[in-house]
Amino acid sequence: MNAEWTGGPDQLIEADEQRHGAARQFQDAGLPLLKLWTYYYGIGGDVDELSLDAYLNEALHLPAAQVGLVTTALTELTWDDAE
Amino acid sequence: MAHNDALTTADEYQDLLLNTPEFSKFLLGLATISASQLGGDGAPVECTVTVERDGALSTFAYSSEEGRRLDETQYAFGTGPCLTALREQHTVLIEDLQLDQRWAPYTYAVAKLGVRSVLAVPIHTDPLSQAALNCYAHTVHAFGPDTVKLVEDQAASMSRILRLALRLHAPDVFPEDLRAALKSRAVVDAAVALVMLQARGSRDGALELLQAAAKSGNRRIQEIAQEIVARGSFSTGPGRGEI
Numbered sequence: 669m670n671a672e673w674t675g676g677p678d679q680l681i682e683a684d685e686q687r688h689g690a691a692r693q694f695q696d697a698g699l700p701l702l703k704l705w706t707y708y709y710g711i712g713g714d715v716d717e718l719s720l721d722a723y724l725n726e727a728l729h730l731p732a733a734q735v736g737l738v739t740t741a742l743t744e745l746t747w748d749d750a751e
Numbered sequence: 752m753a754h755n756d757a758l759t760t761a762d763e764y765q766d767l768l769l770n771t772p773e774f775s776k777f778l779l780g781l782a783t784i785s786a787s788q789l790g791g792d793g794a795p796v797e798c799t800v801t802v803e804r805d806g807a808l809s810t811f812a813y814s815s816e817e818g819r820r821l822d823e824t825q826y827a828f829g830t831g832p833c834l835t836a837l838r839e840q841h842t843v844l845i846e847d848l849q850l851d852q853r854w855a856p857y858t859y860a861v862a863k864l865g866v867r868s869v870l871a872v873p874i875h876t877d878p879l880s881q882a883a884l885n886c887y888a889h890t891v892h893a894f895g896p897d898t899v900k901l902v903e904d905q906a907a908s909m910s911r912i913l914r915l916a917l918r919l920h921a922p923d924v925f926p927e928d929l930r931a932a933l934k935s936r937a938v939v940d941a942a943v944a945l946v947m948l949q950a951r952g953s954r955d956g957a958l959e960l961l962q963a964a965a966k967s968g969n970r971r972i973q974e975i976a977q978e979i980v981a982r983g984s985f986s987t988g989p990g991r992g993e994i
Contacts, residue, residue, distance in 0.1 A: 703928065710932035711972040712939040712958050733955035736962045737972075744971050 686735060687726055693742050694724045697749075708741040760784070760905075764912040772930075774920035778802065778812030781913070785884060785905055786814035789898070797821065797887040800909075801833055804880040804917075821861055821887050828857040836871035837883035844899060845869040847891040861887075870894040872906040876914050884909065935973045942976035946985050960985065 675683070694704065701724070705717045715723075715734050722728035723738065730738070767780040778800045786798040797818040813819040825831035831854050832843040845851045848862050848869065861869075866887045874882040884906045886894065894902070939961070946957035964975045964985075979985050 706928050706932045710935035710939070712936065712943060712961070731955065733958045736959060740962055740965065740972055747971075 683729055683735070684726075686739075687723065687729065690735070690739055690742065691724050691726050693739075697742065697746060699742075699745060704738075704741060704745065707745055708737055711737055711741060711744070713737045713741065760788075760908060761912075764909065768912055768916055768919070774916060775812060777916050777920075779814075780812075781884075781909060782812045782814045782818070785886070785902075786818075788905070789886060789902070795889070796893070799833070799885045799887075800874075800882065801837055801885065802876075802880060802882045802913075802917075803837060817864070818887065820864060821866060822885070824860050824864075825857055828854075828860070830854055831857040832869050833871040833883050833885040836873050836885070837881045840873040840875070840881070842873070842899065842903060843869075843871045844894060846894070865889050867891045868893040870899060870902055872899075872902050874906045874913055875910045876917060880917055882913055935976075938973060938980055939976045942979040942985075945979055945983070949984060 701717065701721055705713075705720050708720065713720075713734060715730060719728060719730065720738065723730050723735075763784055764781070767784070768777060771777040771780060782798045782800045785800075786796055789796040789798065797813065797815055799813040799818045799822045801822060813822060822833065825833055832845055835854075836843045845853075845858070846868055848858050848867050851858055867890050868888045870886045870893075872884050874884055876882050884902060886902060888894065942961065943954060943957040946952065946960060947954060950956065950960075961972055961975050961979075964970075965972045968975070
């Protein structure tokens, strides 16, 4: 699942921005990585914890579907805190 | 018959592990099973199980309120036969508490509670944790060689199930979170499978569809997945139609 980048340059910039946003959201939430990974796994996530860590440290790109699940997990976990 | 008994006990342990979601309740079950097996011939025996993890986190379980006090006393003194059995991994037998000076402040305190003899046996676990099965009796010389052997056998048969329990209930993960994640994942996977089949689509496509449905309704993926599974199909929710 550690996808090599296959999109064009414009998409790469967009993906970088999205990844940067996710990284910041993760930092701001102060979540343990394990908790995020567990939740992400629960909603169908497929990459391993190390790849998720690399993604959140902006060192790796993930396939679009996985990116969506990571951001969804971050969002839904903030709902948990609000409840 | 001894063989048969051992089998029954192993089954009992397994049922206990499968049916108890909390580690402390699991230990309580172990202590209760031991007490019921030892106290068979009239003289009641209190049993406790003590577990230390990473040298710090400890859980103890007791077959009675009295057992709790006995164990707590030991923790308060920071020393005692059970802690010695646990930390040094060998059997400790005190045949007459009043004649034993090895753990003096502790032994005076439990003697006041009416305890006369103590047997503590280590339960072998993993390198990160230590455990012991402890028995207290109100008479001196309550634990003869046969009983010591019996308790040692019992501790040995607990070893495997306790190692399993320690893995299942690892202290640094969140047991409830893990169970919730497993349950959620099962529902999401079932929904994804259904959507893929109906759309003759890819897994990624199905996941994206779930995400879009969740996003447009401001709802959780898991809720959307539950609906899909309950209904047996993905009906076009508000805002989203084709895959």
